[in-house]
Amino acid sequence: MLLVCDLHVHIGRAGSGQAVKITASRDLTFENIAREAAERKGVDLVGVIDCAAPPVIADIEAMLESGSMTELAGGGLRYRDRITVIPGAEIETREPAGGMSHHLSYFRDLAQIKRFSSIMQQHVTNLNLSSQACGLSARELHAITSDCGGVLIPAHCFTPHKSPYGACVERMADMFADAWEHIPAIELGLSADAELADRIAELAARTLLSNSDAHSLPRIGREYNLIHMEEGSFDELLMALRREQGRHVAANFGLDPRLGKYHRTHCEDCSHIALSEPPVDTCERCNSTRITRGVLDRIVQIADWEKPRPPAHRPPYQYQVPLQFVPGVGAVTLNRLINRFGSEMAVLHQATREELGQTVGQKTADLIIQAREGILPLRSGGGGRYGRALTEKDTGQMKLPRVG
């Protein structure tokens, strides 16, 4: 069967009320994640990546005790018979040669994540908080993760501040050495897509993941993977990442990378986001070299190939513009759409122009259809600012060429 899987969701707050991810919404509790993901987003399997935090472990233990959560025979946690949770942790590593990067370690069950958590206590100052720096190298983190029975996936691989390609190396094989061949998949991040990743030779053998990195409930599922597996469990997921016995990622659903926060180079002095052919390393407007390099600019810089060379196993990458990005769609319109069509996915991909028009008016309906067809004009993001859809107010900038 095909399952909708979002493997990178943060927890904002533990059941005790304790903050886990400071920058994440307080609504982001286990209960709310499961409800939002299952009922409003149509997500079947969710990777919750703050599970090594002791207050979250306490929550999982309480839920297992009360019966609201059960451990699956195939690994993973089943929550209220609605959704499978894969427990994981996002950890920041530091390379001896310099540069920091984020990695996602996923585990099969509570015992594994508890063991991982107790080892990480020795390396992290405050494990109660999310995405903490551990001082270990990526290779060392990989060894600890594997030793606990888990699997490590490099996170948002190209982002400028904390990622393998964005901040550390040109080749992940250099970063992981012998461990590289045991890494089945990488996470693209919001500012990249499969077409861009397929310009790097060492990624040809890897499965690509598109996850939301949600720090608030509405963002769950803004990127996801459609995965063919027999059931939603850790073992099945791992087989799919390794493309074993027919299991595989059948499609990636991701933002148009221009909407990501780091797609193009951003000037720290004048806030200009690059518009010209990548790679841009100097601000086009003020000539400053104090820049945050864009994901597109970085990929062009380190690419092996000028054109993408997708391997035979590469599934389609389908673009979606989450409703939050469609001009004129606020909270009221969003609720009306979800109530009418059942989920955001149904609005984005299935509702007809006519049905949409009856629900929210023709103008907004047309924008949703343009977004679906990939013809909504977009302005690239950069330096931590999301890209956005251009509106009539932006006239004069309307006909930006699509770069990359």
Ligand SMILES: [Zn+2]
């Ligand atoms: Zn991260």
Ligand SMILES: [Zn+2]
């Ligand atoms: Zn500038």
